Amino acid sequence: MEYIINSTYYEESIFNTLNLKCKTYENVNFDSCVFEEVDLSETKFSNCKFLNCKFVECNLSLTKFSHSTFSDVEFETCKILGVNFTQLNWGIIVSANPLIFKNCNLTYCNFNNLKLQKLIMVNCIAQDLDFSDCELIKSDFSNSDLKGSRFNNCILEKSNFSNSTNYNINPTTNKIKGSNFSYPEAINLLDSFDIIINP
Numbered sequence: 001m002e003y004i005i006n007s008t009y010y011e012e013s014i015f016n017t018l019n020l021k022c023k024t025y026e027n028v029n030f031d032s033c034v035f036e037e038v039d040l041s042e043t044k045f046s047n048c049k050f051l052n053c054k055f056v057e058c059n060l061s062l063t064k065f066s067h068s069t070f071s072d073v074e075f076e077t078c079k080i081l082g083v084n085f086t087q088l089n090w091g092i093i094v095s096a097n098p099l100i101f102k103n104c105n106l107t108y109c110n111f112n113n114l115k116l117q118k119l120i121m122v123n124c125i126a127q128d129l130d131f132s133d134c135e136l137i138k139s140d141f142s143n144s145d146l147k148g149s150r151f152n153n154c155i156l157e158k159s160n161f162s163n164s165t166n167y168n169i170n171p172t173t174n175k176i177k178g179s180n181f182s183y184p185e186a187i188n189l190l191d192s193f194d195i196i197i198n199p
Contacts, residue, residue, distance in 0.1 A: 003018075003020075004020065004023075004025055004028060005028075006025055006026050006027060006028060007026065007027045007028065008028055008029075009028075009029045009031070010028070010029065010030050010031065010033050011031045011032060011033070012031070012032045012033065013030070013033045013034075014033070014034045014036065015033065015034070015035045015036070015038050016036045016037060016038070017036070017037045017038070018037075018038045018039070019038075019039045020038060020039060020040050020043055021039045021040070021041050021042060021043065021059075022041075022042045022043060023040075023043045023044070024043070024044040024046070025043070025044070025045050025046070025048060026045075026046045026047055026048070027046075027047050027048065028045070028048045028049075029048070029049045029051075030048070030049065030050045030051065030053050031049075031051045031052065031053075032051070032052045032053065033050075033053045033054075034053070034054050034055075034056065035053070035054070035055045035056065035058050036056045036057065036058070037056070037057045037058065038055075038058045038059075039058070039059045040058055040059060040060050040063050041059045041060065041061040041062060041063065042061070042062045042063065043060075043063050043064070044063075044064045044066065045063070045064065045065050045066070045068045046064075046066045046067060046068065047066075047067050047068060048065070048068040048069075049068065049069045049071075050068070050069065050070050050071070050073050051071050051072065052071070052072045052073075053072075053073050053074075054073070054074045054075075054076065055073075055074070055075045055076070055078050056076045056077060056078070057076070057077045057078065058075075058078045058079075059078070059079045060075075060078055060079065060080045060083060061079055061080065061081040061082060061083075062081065062082045062083065063080075063083055064083075064084070064087060065083075065085070065087055065088050066087050067087070067088075067089050068087075068088055068089060069088060069089050069090075070088060070098045070099060071098050072098060072100075073098060073099060073100070074100040074101075074102070075099075075100065075101045075102070075104050076102045076103060076104070077102070077103045077104065078101075078104045078105075079104070079105050080101075080104055080105065080106050080109060081105065081106075081107050081108055081109075082107075082108040082109065083106075083109045083110070084109070084110045085099075085109060085110060085111050085114065086110055086111065086112055086113065086114060090114060090115070098116070099116060099119055099120070100120040101120060101121045101122070101124050101126075102120070102122055102123060102124070103122075103123045103124065104121075104124045104125070105124070105125040106121070106124055106125065106126045106127075106129060107125060107126075107127045107128055107129075108127075108128050108129070109129050109130075110129070110130045111129060111130060111131050111134055112130045112131070112132050112133060112134070113132065113133040113134065114134050114135070115134070115135040116134060116135065116136055116139065117135060117136070117137045117138055117139070118137070118138045118139060118140075119136055119139040119140070120139070120140045121139070121140065121141050121144055122140055122141070122142050122143055122144060123142075123143045123144065124144040124145070125144070125145050126141070126144045126145060126146050126149055127145060127146065127147045127148050127149060127166075128147070128148040128149060129146070129149040129150070130149075130150050131149060131150060131151050131152075131154055132150055132151075132152040132153060132154070133152065133153050133154070134151075134154045134155070135154070135155045136154055136155060136156050136159055137155055137156070137157050137158060137159070138157075138158045138159060139156070139159040139160070140159070140160045141159065141160065141161050141164045141167075142160050142161065142162045142163055142164055143162075143163045143164060144164045144165075145164070145165050145166055146164055146165065146166055146167040146168075147165070147166035147167075148166075149167065149168075151167070151168070151169045151170075151174050152170075152173060152174070153173055153174065154169075154174045154175070155174075155175045156169070156174055156175060156176045156179055157175050157176065157177045157178050157179060158177075158178040158179060159176075159179045159180070160179070160180045161179060161180060161181045161182070162180050162181070162182045163182050164182070
């Protein structure tokens with residue numbers, strides 16, 4: 001498929017090796033669609049719906065999703081820099097796990113104050129993300145680099161941080177009961193206590 005038309009419904013369509021950079025799309029519905037090697041950087045999606053869609057090796061840097069919805073959307077090996085996921089319309093999300101990220105670069109993205117139970121973000125460069133005031137119960141951050149990412153007042157219970165690195169999570173301001181952490185990175189959980197740990 002060579003292009004996307006506004007106010008159109010696409011089902012099981014495949015968008016492959018397209019340059020859609022800086023385009024603007026409104027009122028488009030994507031149902032069970034696949035985007036492969038598509039440049040969507042700085043593209044604007046307004047009032048669009050993505051249901052059971054997959055993005056593979058796409059560039060979504062600075063893409064905007066104003067008042068759009070995601071449900072069961074997966075990103076694999078994508079570049080997703082500086083995306084503000086709070087612009088999505090989360091009030092009508094029906095999926096229990098709307099977002100899956102695998103092997104992606106998500107630097108500088110914003111998830112502030114979202115309820116994202118069962119979020120999957122594995123094998124990712126997840127640096128400088130804002131998760132402040134998020135509900136992330138049963139989420140999976142395994143094998144991801146979380147350097148500089150902010151976990152403030154989060155619910156992280158039963159989440160998986162095994163083999164993740166560079167995280168800074170304060171156990172006194174975040175709920176982490178039942179979560180899985182790996183040694184030696186788990187020592188980072190003690191940073192907020194201002195104590196000395198001898199080798």
